[in-house]
Amino acid sequence: MAKTSGLGDNLYINGFDLSGDIGSLSRIGGGTAVIDVTGIDKSAMERLGGERDGAIVFTAFFNTAAGQAHQVLASLPTSDVAVQYCRGTTLGNAAACMTAKQIGYDPTRAAGGALTIAVNAQANGYGLEWGTQLTAGKRSDTTATSPATGVDLTTVSTAFGWQAYLQVFSFAGTSVTVTLQDSSDNATFGAFGGGGGAFGAATGITTQRMVSPGATDTVQRYVRAITTGTFTQATFAVVFVRNQTAVVF
DSSP states (O other), X not given: OOOOOSTTOEEEETTEEOGGGEEEEEEEEEEEEEEEOOOTTOSSOOEEEEEEEEEEEEEEEOOOSTXXXXXXXXXXXXSOEEEEEESSSSTTOEEXXXXXXXXXXXXXXXXXXOEEEEEEEEEOSSOOEEEEESSSSSEEEXXXXXXXXXXXEEXXXXXXXXXXXXXXXXXXXXXXXXXXXXXXXXXSOBOOTTSOOBOOOBSSSEEEEEEOSSTTXXXXXXXXXXXXXXXXXXEEEEEEEEOSSXXXX
């Protein structure tokens, strides 16, 4: 992969695209906490990996329009929020996803008149996960759709399971089901080894996180997102996380 800038990035929260209201992101981070287990007989630090964590910290502009930053963020929900940062909106690009608690909605009015809001989203339960975009940012289907090819994950196969994130931004119809499939040759697709792959049917704006049924389920090289159901419009985004090592939640 070539080096890239951060131009053209997107930020989605709870089924709303707030990209046009986000001025900057000061942190997109996560990882494992470090536990100090250094004995008094050691001359260097000893550490163990601890709990996973993560945070996405950003500055938003004050926008009171429907579905924009003030309406979405000002309520300071106590329930979980789904946060998705897209590094560009090209199919196969990287994205960071997180189930989080929103901490704060803190406006600052500068002397020059600029009004911005600081928001901190902190991971809840799973930590921050980097994955691959199975949609080019947002994708809009007007009927059941099966892309002819999938996203190339480059490695032939892995056997450590997977996670996936879905955000549905708008919908018209009865329901839509987004299902993930994999393939070894980018031509013949089917259910993942170990099963699973279908998000729950969506009937409106929603977010979902899905985990493979088994921690050792196989993922083949190519993965795609298909839609089924009865609908005339569904706009959604999918990120797929392929585990490279054993993961425990």
